Amino acid sequence: MKTIKVMIVDDSAIVRQVLQAVLNKDPCIEVISAVSDPLFAMTRMAIQWPDVIVLDIEMPRMDGVTFLKKIMAKRPTPVVICSTLTDKGAETTMQALSAGAVSIVTKPKIGLKNFIQDAANDITSAVKAAAKANMSNMRMPRAAVKVREKHGVENVIPSGASAMSKTTEHVVAIGTSTGGTQALEFILKALPTNSPGIVIVQHMPEKFTATFAERLNNICDIRVREARHHDRVLSGQALIAPGGKHMMLKRSGAQYLVEIIDGPLVNRHKPSVDVLFRSTAKCAGKNAVGFILTGMGDDGARGLKDMCDAGASTVAQDEQSCVVFGMPKEAIALGAANKILSLNQIPQEIMRYAYLKI
Template sequence: MNSIKVLVVDDSAVVRKVVTGLLEEAPGIEVLHAVADPLLAMERMRMQWPDVIVLDVEMPRMDGITFLKKIMKERPTPVVICSTLTEKGAQTTVEALAAGAVAIITKPKLGLKQFLSDASDDLVTAVKSAARANVKRLIPRQAAAPVPSVKHTADVILPPADTHAMAQTTERVVAIGTSTGGTQALEEVLTALPKVSPGIVIVQHMPEKFTAAFAARLDSVCQIAVKEARSNDRVLPGRALIAPGGKHMLLRRNGAQYFVEVIDGPLVNRHRPSVDVLFRSVAKCAGANALGVIMTGMGDDGAAGLLEMRKAGARTVAQDEQSCVVYGMPKEAVKRGAVEKTVALSALDKEILQQLARFEQR
């Protein structure tokens, strides 16, 4: 199998040196060049085009966003963004994701060399995931997870739902889980939903600090309200709540009303927030009053939780392979029998509304 050829573009000599070393140590990855800005990158790319680009966003001569848009227009290529953990960096990175980047690797301003060494698994995972991405789905409208030694299940956060059916209420909940490619996919679905839509709870695998900027961006382009979730936020019609990066989000119920709880906890399926944690809580608290949607993403987070939702009486839908950037999470959910129906990304908004309309026919 041919190695994944990578181009590193970052104005920091330290970042270029450390990232190159870490990637070169990983089997199946070859760093073609490491350059200080996009103009130098374009010179190297004329000689040999990379399979994946690791790209900083704040650089001299040409910023990373302009470079990314140019690449996606001329020759779409998987791009992993290497961004600082700052509010400004988060906003810029969300722009990059909307422009077609696949994943985010975060870097602090201090202790950079040690941080990058500690995050080597994240970096390698992001590059390998990007290399397998369906680049056609990146135009133009994603975050690799930490990889601990132990892969926890949702049991570490809350026990499974029991077999008792939930009492019916007039409140409906849509639970969505997604990862690589999900930022663009969510924007396409949520912008298509009318103002009068059911309450939505979302886990998008993203690092800490980035989900607030992502939610703000969606809120600015959607008819529904979108916000980063906080504990005790109500799940209301016409509103979508996005789990904060670095925290788990659970659905809770008080009488006929639903709200969310945001908590700390160990990584589940190597993620925090975890789709499995959200979906299990929805199975427990909403049962047959819910719709579960699993979308593009690498790995299997959400497959077990979606199956629990289906067993609890919820409707379940998956994004189809053709429209996924990475057909990992939906594929695993289908394999486990968790999915009632598979649909294209372009039809997910209509499917959400149609599935919820069927609740009234039960």
């Protein structure tokens, strides 16, 4: 296996030192340079270009977002953002994800050394996922044509939930990870205000999901927000699971609600796509459609199979349009997907499903 060559750009000497030590412990990763700001980085990159860049956001001389945009314009390269867990950091990180960053690793303001050592697995996994990214798909696809409105997990999910055989309410469940922020923006911007209710798990740390949802809400026709406990699933609205919590679907009469709960990591994630999909299979059955999008790993594959077995329509994003063809690939291998569609086809599929259910 080819060694992943990594550059670290962070103005903290402690962060550079500890990150370099953590990453170099993995035999598949080699840190080729660790520099204090983007200007030093550009000098080093003229000599040797890295496979992956781990990038801080707030730095002297040039901020990380400006540097990121320069990289993407010159030679698109996988970038993992190393950001502080603050509201300001979340807003800036959203700008970085929009500009083409692959994923986020968070760091606290204090206790950096111990935190990075404790989070070694997450950091190395993020770098490995970034190395597999198809950077041509990190650029936002050509704006989707608006879909026209039609007029006229066992230790987390309770075993007692069951699906209704028929209801007037329907649910779209979406799960995604690496590359998902761009994919979700593309999909949700294309949907009209009479879209079916949508529930989403995007692997993302706490604080960042609220900022992400707010950003989408400002650019989409449908309402988008971070889910709260017992929010109703409503037409024309998308609920995004909060970072650091699981989100489950729950039935209440002829309506659907979401439950926001704590609990163990599932597939090393919280929120987990499997938790959402399995609860959707139990509570919605044939009244749901599941989409598994771009992402590293296998979270959501077994949950999508549960949805499929319960009679739901299930869709996996195709390899050609994925940033990382991990989660959809695993779902397809399990026989969990009724259809395999490109990102461009998914908004139409959501509304086709809605029209069929009217």
